Amino acid sequence: MDRIQFGRRVAHWRDRRRLTQLEFAALMCRSLRWVEELEGGRRQADPNLSVATEIALRLDITLDRLLYDPVVLCPVESEIDAVRAALQRHDVITGRCDDSSAEPVPVAALRRSLVYARTGFQSGHFAKLGVQIPALLVDATRAAEYHQGDDRQEAYRLLSLSLELTEAAAIKWGDTELAVTAGHRAVAAAERSEDPVIMASAARHLADAMTSHGQAQAAVVFVTAAASRLQADLLQRGPEGLSVLGMLFLKAAMAQAAAAEADDRSHAALARAVPGFLDQAAEHADRLGRDDNLLWTSFGPTNCALYRVAAHVQLSEGADAIAVAADIPPPALTQLPRERRAHLLTDRAIAEKQAGQRETAVDTLLEAEELAPEEVVCRPRTKRLVEDLRLLGTGSAEGRLRGLAARCGLPG
Structure with missing residues (x-):
């Protein structure tokens, strides 16, 4: 069970039930901090089945819906806002951090965090990046400021690559202005890496x-x-x-x-x-x-x-x-990687729509969804394709398209 995705679903359904985190904590007989860490994907261990079952009971949903709800795969606006806020921080913009005595993250640890996030991206998991990217940007900025010699150059490499990841994620989220901002910053950090x-x-x-x-x-x-x-x-x-x-x-x-x-x-x-x-x-x-x-x-x-x-x-x-x-x-x-294969399938579905093969386009999109759900149900460009296919008509694929449109969160 993915901690970040599970936490996102809990937060989604808690909000739908109009419960505050404090109220939900009381229902679960847990602390507020426990709920904050659960929803933020910061619990050290994945919740076991009995805990997930109790959460589903308190939120009045089925366990299956709690564990898998495609619409909740997509990042919430607050997570994208957190990435934007990280890019707007004074230290991240200027590269000048506070003068505290806290040690910067070692470049080896920073590299591991970047590899983990990048691997997730290439596996088609874009939503969780909204949680991972802000810490990456802050840690990489601090490392570039405080490390010396070869470690500083490596930190600038990792900072640039982290900003690249921010740009790539922003494109998947449909926020092109955020993508351009991150892209410019990545180029600047890359120049510092030499x-x-x-x-x-x-x-x-x-x-x-x-x-x-x-x-x-x-x-x-x-x-x-x-x-x-x-x-x-x-x-x-x-x-x-x-x-x-x-x-x-x-x-x-x-x-x-x-x-x-x-x-x-x-x-x-x-x-x-x-x-x-x-x-x-x-x-x-x-x-x-x-x-x-x-x-x-x-x-x-x-x-x-x-x-x-x-x-x-x-x-x-x-x-x-x-x-x-x-x-x-x-x-x-x-x-x-799955992201590349799913991207090809969505491109092929667009091509099939262009060529008048609309029923085939629906099946191609369903194949892409099976491979990497977030590439289909969360991306604005794919939602536009689904909407276009609904307007144009897809013959015998109408039922399958209706199901896909619902998973994309499109109105009926």
Whole structure:
């Protein structure tokens, strides 16, 4: 049982029953602190079945509903606000922490926390990041301020990567302004790290945020400038360098496709540049010679194919996207993180809608939901797709679509 998800569900249903934490504590014959730690996912041990059963009884819901309610998978606004508040803290903005004698978090411990959070993201667990990210940002900022020498440079690397994670999570939550803010901060921290690999990694994330925020043309200019500046250094850095360099060109392709879709007068000319960026990324994937997940890039030939699908979808070329997706070898797909596979399925569902295959699109979305529920029931872009399919009609898939719409929290 995931402590953070379980705590979120308890808080959700306690609020639905209009109980304060103090009142719920009294019903459970526990302390207020016990309830705060339970709902915050900070209990050291997972609640056992007897405790979960008692909680369900006190909240007047079935145990199954307490343990699994898809709508509660999504982050609550207060958690996103907590991430925003962390980014707005004076110490996080300035990098100047208090002068207390408290020891900064060791970089090894900081790295473990980041790896845990990043692994959760790639597994398709985005909501719990609202709890994890604020502490990561504060701890990494403090580590960069107080450590010295190599540890300080490593702390700046980890701070940049933590800000990248913030950007990626914000995009999943649909908060593109938050994503851009985090992306800019990640680039600044990466420069302090003096590590070209981290600089390139931060640049690709900022380009993604800018594209999502409607600044696609600026994203193309920025990310291609980063690739030009860093390429020579990255080619000397082995597989990690190739991976982040290839990702810069993949993000350039997506930004270019978004710019083309937003420009009615120059659409065709802008769209013609997209395959060139994809081909440059594919060249680096061929040099890498395998699919890998260095620095959480999932970079390699298979991810390049996923981006070709996504670019066709962005350009409203649904039939082409479906054809590319069909040619991706299933064994290669299974080696990618769940987030990547579910993202491909949602892209494919959009392509199927574009191609008029709406019943198939519903089944593809259900497949994605089974793989990574939060990628489907929580993401604004997927909810828009579900709403579009409801308006267009899906024939024999209407019943299945109604169930999915309910799990997405959409009104009936």
